[in-house]
Amino acid sequence: MRHVSSPVLRRLVDEPRAVPDRARRHLAGCDRCQAERTEIADNAAVAARLLGGTPDTADVDLEWILLAERLRQPGAARRTVIKNPWRVPRRLAGASIGTSTAVGVAAVAIGVGAAAALTSVYAPTHVAAVRVSQTDAQAIAKLFGLGSDQLPGSLPPSGSTKLAFGQLSWTTAGRARQVSTIAQARALTHLPYSAPATLPAGVGSPSSIAVQPQVTATVTFSQNAGPGIAGSTLEITGGPGILVQYGGRSGLAGLPALAIAVMDRPTASSTGATASQLETFLLSRPGMPSGLAQELRLLGNPGTTLPVPVPSGMSAQQLKIGGASAVLLTEPADAASGVIWESQDGVVHGVGGLLDSKDVLSVARQIG
Amino acid sequence: MDTSFMTRLRSSPPQASPPSFEQFFREQYPAVVRIAFGVIGDAQAAQDVAQDVFISAFQRFPDPGASEHACAWVRVAAAHTALNAIRGERRRDRRQQLSAVAVPPMGPEETLLDRESVAEVRRALSRLPRRAATVLVLRHNGLSYAEVAEAMNVKVGHVGTMLRRAESALRKELQNASRL
Numbered sequence: 001m002r003h004v005s006s007p008v009l010r011r012l013v014d015e016p017r018a019v020p021d022r023a024r025r026h027l028a029g030c031d032r033c034q035a036e037r038t039e040i041a042d043n044a045a046v047a048a049r050l051l052g053g054t055p056d057t058a059d060v061d062l063e064w065i066l067l068a069e070r071l072r073q074p075g076a077a078r079r080t081v082i083k084n085p086w087r088v089p090r091r092l093a094g095a096s097i098g099t100s101t102a103v104g105v106a107a108v109a110i111g112v113g114a115a116a117a118l119t120s121v122y123a124p125t126h127v128a129a130v131r132v133s134q135t136d137a138q139a140i141a142k143l144f145g146l147g148s149d150q151l152p153g154s155l156p157p158s159g160s161t162k163l164a165f166g167q168l169s170w171t172t173a174g175r176a177r178q179v180s181t182i183a184q185a186r187a188l189t190h191l192p193y194s195a196p197a198t199l200p201a202g203v204g205s206p207s208s209i210a211v212q213p214q215v216t217a218t219v220t221f222s223q224n225a226g227p228g229i230a231g232s233t234l235e236i237t238g239g240p241g242i243l244v245q246y247g248g249r250s251g252l253a254g255l256p257a258l259a260i261a262v263m264d265r266p267t268a269s270s271t272g273a274t275a276s277q278l279e280t281f282l283l284s285r286p287g288m289p290s291g292l293a294q295e296l297r298l299l300g301n302p303g304t305t306l307p308v309p310v311p312s313g314m315s316a317q318q319l320k321i322g323g324a325s326a327v328l329l330t331e332p333a334d335a336a337s338g339v340i341w342e343s344q345d346g347v348v349h350g351v352g353g354l355l356d357s358k359d360v361l362s363v364a365r366q367i368g
Numbered sequence: 369m370d371t372s373f374m375t376r377l378r379s380s381p382p383q384a385s386p387p388s389f390e391q392f393f394r395e396q397y398p399a400v401v402r403i404a405f406g407v408i409g410d411a412q413a414a415q416d417v418a419q420d421v422f423i424s425a426f427q428r429f430p431d432p433g434a435s436e437h438a439c440a441w442v443r444v445a446a447a448h449t450a451l452n453a454i455r456g457e458r459r460r461d462r463r464q465q466l467s468a469v470a471v472p473p474m475g476p477e478e479t480l481l482d483r484e485s486v487a488e489v490r491r492a493l494s495r496l497p498r499r500a501a502t503v504l505v506l507r508h509n510g511l512s513y514a515e516v517a518e519a520m521n522v523k524v525g526h527v528g529t530m531l532r533r534a535e536s537a538l539r540k541e542l543q544n545a546s547r548l
Contacts (some may be wrong), residue, residue, distance in 0.1 A: 007528030010535075015513055036470060043535040046542070051406050051508040060397050063415065064390060067422050120525065239535045303514065308442065 011036045013044045017090040017125040018304070020237075036360045083132050119235070119294055120273040122268035124306035126325040127340050127348075129316035130296060132309040136289045143287045148354055165229075165285070166221040171212035173240070184243065189240040191262050191347060196243065197364040200359035203258045204247040212241040214264070221273070229281045232272030239263050246353075255336060258363065265306065267345045275303040305346065308340050321349075321361075322368035339364045392432040393422055396439060399510065401444040407450035407493065407501075408488040417453060421445045440519040442513065447502045454490045490539035500534035507531055517535040 002010075003021045012019050027033045057334045095270045143164065160169035160270070179185050186193055188211050197208075219234040241263030247255040268279065279302045282292040296307065308327040310316040319339075326341035329352075337360045338352025402422055407413035425432065425442050432438035493501050499520070506516045506529070514529075517524040 005533050007525065010421070010532040011513065014507075018513065039530055040535075041531070043539050046502055046539055047535045048508050050538075051493075051504055060394055063397060063401075063418070064393055067393065067419055068390075070419070070423055213513055272515070287467075306392040 004033045009040050013041045018120055018123045018266055065189045113202040121270045122303050124265055125304045127308050127342055128325050129310050129327045133312045136292045139208050139287055139289050143285050161259040163224045166219055168219050172215045174213045179209050179211055185209050185242045188241055191242055193242050193262050193368050196363045200355055206244050206246055208245040210243045212239050215237045226281055228277040229273045234268055234270050236268045238266040261350040263348050264340055265348050321364050381405045388431055388433045396442050400442050401507055403446040403509045404450040417449045421449055443519045447505045451501050454494045488545055492538055495541055496537055500537055501531045504534045
C-alpha cells in the first residue's frame, strides 16, 4: 500500500484505534513512515506538555452565581464582549439550509488532498449491548430493503443490490472455507487466534475450523438521500475471521458445544458524510423502530462502539475480559451463553455455545 | 472572603435565565475554563474569559438545549477569546518596551522559570495563524478529534492535518524564539 499519510500518523498518536488496521500494518514494516511518526509524535508531545494544563478547581456554583448576576443587569455588564468569535456558525447555517452545491463547495474547500480521501467514520474500540426484538430486526431488514435471501450467509462472494436510499455492492477477498489446522487459519488471516488450554467438561477437540476472508461493502447514497449524505460513499470492511467449533454439533438448535470466533473489527470510511451525519440519517429513516434508535443514541459516540444485538429472551451483562469491555449474553435457563469483546489490538472475540455462563467465561478468560 | 456575602448569594439563586441555560453552563463550564487556561496559563484570567464566553453564549443561545451548535460554539469562543487576550498582552508588552515602563511583577507563587516559559509559549501561540492556534488549544485541552471537528466545522479526517501542521509551526516558533 501507499505510505501512511501524515494526518493518519498524527491521529495514531492520540487515537490509534481510530486508524484503519491496514495503515498500522503498513507502518509496522515501513522505516520511512516510522521516522515520520516519531517526528510527529515529538511535536505533539511538546505541544501537549506546553498547552495542556488544568486550572485550579473552579467553583462552578460561584461562577454560575456571578454569571447570573451579570445576566440580570442591563447595559455594560451584559455588553457583548465577544463580537465575532466564530465564523463557523454562518457556515453551519448555510449547510443546514443545505444545497448539494454548498456541500460540494465545502468538500472542495476542505482541500484537494482530502477531497478523494476516505475518512474513517467507524472504528469501534469497545462493545455495548443493544436490545433488538424480532420486530426490530424485521423493521431494519425492511428499512434497508433487504429480503431474507439477501441476509448475510446467503450472499455470493460479490454483487450488488438496491437499497431504499442508494446502492449496496460488496466483494470478498475469497470464499469462506474450511481448513484443517489452526496454524493454517492463522496464516491465511494473520489473526492472533489462541486456543484455550483447558476446555470445559464434555467439550471435545475442534471439529470444524473455518476462515472467512475480508468482506468490503460499499454503500453509495443516492442524490436524494439528504443534506451531507447525498452522493457520498460509505465503505465498510469486516474481517477476516476465524471460526473454530468444538465437540461437533449437539443437534440442539444446531448449536455447537463450544465455538470461538475472532475477526478484525469492522471499520467504515466515508468520502463525504461525517459519522454524526450518518448516524442522524440512519436513525431518522421512516420505519426505524424508535426504541432501538433511542438505545443506539444512548451508546454515546457511535463511531467507537460495536453494538452487540441482544435478542429478546436473552439477558445481557456488561463485564471485563482481559481489561476490555465485554457483553455476556445468557439464555434464561443458562443452558447456552456467549460473550463478545474487542481486545486492544482491534480484534473482536466471541466465545459461545451450549455451555453455562461460568464455562463460557472460563474459556474467554483463557484467551482474552 | 466575605462569607456572609457568599451565603447570601448562594441562598438566592438568580432567576434571570432559563433553567436549561444553567444546566448548559454547569456542563460546559469546566471545558471552557480549561481551554482558556490552556491559552492564557492563568486561572483567574481563564475564569474571566469563561464568564465573557457565557455572557455572549446567553445572548446567542438563550435556550442552548435547542441548538446543536451551542456546545461547539462556547469551546471555540473560549479559544478565540483567550487568544485575543494574549494578543492584547503582546501589544501591551510592545508598548511597555517602547515606553520603557517596567512590567508589573507577577505573583510570588510563580518561579522565574515558569514565568518565562509560560510567556514564551503564549507569545509563540499568539504568532500562529488563528485556526492553527485554535486547533492546538482545543485538542490539547481534552477535546476528541470528533469534538474538534465539530467545533471547527471540518471533517474529522482533516483534524489530523491541521493538528500536525500547527504542532510543527508551534515548535518552529519556539525554536526561533530560543535562538533570539
